[in-house]
Amino acid sequence: MDSKMAKEFIARRIAKELKDGDVVNLGIGLPTMVANYIPEGVNILLQSENGFIGLGSNPEVGTENNDIVNAGGQHVTIKTGGAFFDSATSFGIIRGGHVHATVLGALEVDEKGNLANFMVPGKMVPGMGGAMDLVSGAKKVIIAMTHTAKGQPKILKKCSLPLTAAGQVNLIITEMAVIEVTPTGLLLKEISPFVTIEDVLRETEANLLIAEDLKIMEM
Amino acid sequence: MSKIKNIDELMKHISDGMTIMIGGFMGVGTPEIFIDEIVKSGVKNLTIIANDTGYPDKGIGKLIMNKQVKRVIASHIGLNPETGRQMNNKETIVELVPQGTLAEQIRCGGAGIGGFLTQTGVGTIVEEGKKKIKIEDVEYLLELPLKADVALIRGSIVDKQGNVYYNGATRNFNPLMATAADLVIVAAQRIVDTGDLDPNHVMTPGIFVDYIVGGEK
Numbered sequence: 001m002d003s004k005m006a007k008e009f010i011a012r013r014i015a016k017e018l019k020d021g022d023v024v025n026l027g028i029g030l031p032t033m034v035a036n037y038i039p040e041g042v043n044i045l046l047q048s049e050n051g052f053i054g055l056g057s058n059p060e061v062g063t064e065n066n067d068i069v070n071a072g073g074q075h076v077t078i079k080t081g082g083a084f085f086d087s088a089t090s091f092g093i094i095r096g097g098h099v100h101a102t103v104l105g106a107l108e109v110d111e112k113g114n115l116a117n118f119m120v121p122g123k124m125v126p127g128m129g130g131a132m133d134l135v136s137g138a139k140k141v142i143i144a145m146t147h148t149a150k151g152q153p154k155i156l157k158k159c160s161l162p163l164t165a166a167g168q169v170n171l172i173i174t175e176m177a178v179i180e181v182t183p184t185g186l187l188l189k190e191i192s193p194f195v196t197i198e199d200v201l202r203e204t205e206a207n208l209l210i211a212e213d214l215k216i217m218e219m
Numbered sequence: 220m221s222k223i224k225n226i227d228e229l230m231k232h233i234s235d236g237m238t239i240m241i242g243g244f245m246g247v248g249t250p251e252i253f254i255d256e257i258v259k260s261g262v263k264n265l266t267i268i269a270n271d272t273g274y275p276d277k278g279i280g281k282l283i284m285n286k287q288v289k290r291v292i293a294s295h296i297g298l299n300p301e302t303g304r305q306m307n308n309k310e311t312i313v314e315l316v317p318q319g320t321l322a323e324q325i326r327c328g329g330a331g332i333g334g335f336l337t338q339t340g341v342g343t344i345v346e347e348g349k350k351k352i353k354i355e356d357v358e359y360l361l362e363l364p365l366k367a368d369v370a371l372i373r374g375s376i377v378d379k380q381g382n383v384y385y386n387g388a389t390r391n392f393n394p395l396m397a398t399a400a401d402l403v404i405v406a407a408q409r410i411v412d413t414g415d416l417d418p419n420h421v422m423t424p425g426i427f428v429d430y431i432v433g434g435e436k
Contacts, residue, residue: 067387091319126297133319166342
């Protein structure tokens with residue numbers, strides 16, 4: 001599976017986690033793709049942390065409104081019924097537990113549900129933006145990422161990079177597997193139809209518990 | 220006395236070493252005409268409090284490129300690589316703050332609140348040097364308010380009393396900053412007569428605004 005296919009596969013699987021009426025915040029990049037695969041009949045409300053709810057699709061060329069952009073600075077639209085607000089309200093929504101789920105990328109995740117996704121000391125120091133608040137405040141934190149980076153595992157026994165938040169991740173979805181963070185450790189719940197359990201174990205540094213009812217990830 | 224001034228008069232209020240809050244998010248809702256005037260003026264050693272440092276050619280990024288900033292307090296600097304370069308070379312002090320914490324620090328600064336407790340940052344580098352307080356077994360960080368000498372904000376429609384309406388996502392940090400500085404100047408996209416802005420649509424009451432300048436794009 002090439003990188004583009006892997007990302008689409010991950011986005012499709014994550015879309016199934018979202019329920020009708022959920023308020024959801026999607027991170028930049030792969031997480032944003034999840035919006036394209038929300039099942040028929042499921043309406044979710046996307047929150048954009050720069051100050052609105054009801055984030056819509058990209059505008060048609062020529063209809064861009066410079067006052068309506070997402071948190072990455074790209075032109076977007078707002079859906080009918082949406083609402084704008086200031087940054088204090090926006091993060092009140094986030095910290096206050098009014099966001100049902102957030103989907104974010106990761107550099108590393110570990111057995112305790114720790115997440116590192118905002119800096120690589122000495123190399124990449126862009127700042128945490130809203131990520132720390134989102135991971136601490138959202139009811140469910142879903143990590144969307146490729147299983148490895150340059151052949152190296154990203155699901156580790158212990159994160160080595162500075163943490164975005166401690167113990168807040170609930171679910172990790174990669175092109176190989178669906179893994180839940182539980183109090184007793186990481187639970188392998190689903191695997192891709194293209195891999196074996198052994199493949200997943202080999203590409204994962206953390207210990208994995210294997211669910212008794214292990215399923216195959218649906219396309 | 221009219222609050223409407225021309226930008227040259229207003230620039231007299233901006234001087235070396237000041238702490239300035241600047242509204243906007245990646246340049247959206249940023250008072251661009253002020254940024255350009257500050258660049259022209261050459262004032263230096265500024266402390267800037269803002270969500271981000273914009274892009275090299277847009278928003279606060281221009282002040283960074285022109286090396287007028289001594290210290291930045293922001294949540295994100297990733298879209299302006301020059302900020303990161305200056306930080307790594309210790310030319311500029313950059314304090315990175317979670318976005319929600321930054322917004323609430325400014326809100327507290329303007330609302331007479333002495334600080335607040337948040338779980339954001341617990342167990343991360345953000346907690347370094349901060350007081351931790353446990354309430355009913357939940358650990359929080361004590362975050363303190365932020366204030367500034369001047370706040371430069373951008374309004375979509377501003378009436379002559381200084382009442383402000385922000386369109387779309389331009390609101391972001393602007394109404395918070397309008398409450399948290401000794402002097403507040405709004406760059407208006409459009410200035411209307413008092414009474415033309417419905418009081419129901421006012422997002423920043425005019426009592427917070429000292430001066431208004433027109434001509435914002």
